[in-house]
Amino acid sequence: MIQGLVQLFLFQALGELLSKFALPFIPGPVLGLVLLLAFLALRGHVPASMDMVGSGILQHLGLLxxxxxxxxxxxxxxxxxxxxxxxxxxxxxxxxxxxxxxxxxxxxxxxxxxx
Missing domain, CATH: 1.20.5 (Single alpha-helices involved in coiled-coils or other helix-helix interfaces)
Structure with missing residues (x-):
């Protein structure tokens, strides 16, 4: 589970860096999601660790x-x-x-x- 969470945070951090230095008019989390989507599209499937983290977050989405x-x-x-x-x-x-x-x-x- 920690591995999946680290991977998601890594994509958000990459999006923030890209937003800070290359595309300041697009929010970092949006760029991170686009990078994550591209990664998952290239890979062809969702890794089990990311799936576990995503499922856990979705179960508690109402709290947000x-x-x-x-x-x-x-x-x-x-x-x-x-x-x-x-x-x-x-x-x-x-x-x-x-x-x-x-x-x-x-x-x-x-x-x-x-x-």
């Missing part, structure tokens, strides 16, 4: 929502005061995301249908 819930409760008056602005931002971002996704899909569908 506790800090977010505490933050919501802590800032509830501020959230209530700005409820309309937050709601508008959420609705507009969802509509924009759906629209951009539809346009990209339409663009790729045209390229696939052309001979």
């Amino acid at each position: 929502f506790i800090p977010a819930s505490v933050g919501v409760v802590l800032y509830l008056p501020l959230l209530q005061a700005n409820a309309w602005a937050i709601t508008a931002a959420l609705v507009l971002s969802v509509v924009a995301t759906v629209a951009v996704t539809a346009l990209v899909l339409k663009l790729f569908a045209k390229k696939d249908s052309e001979p």
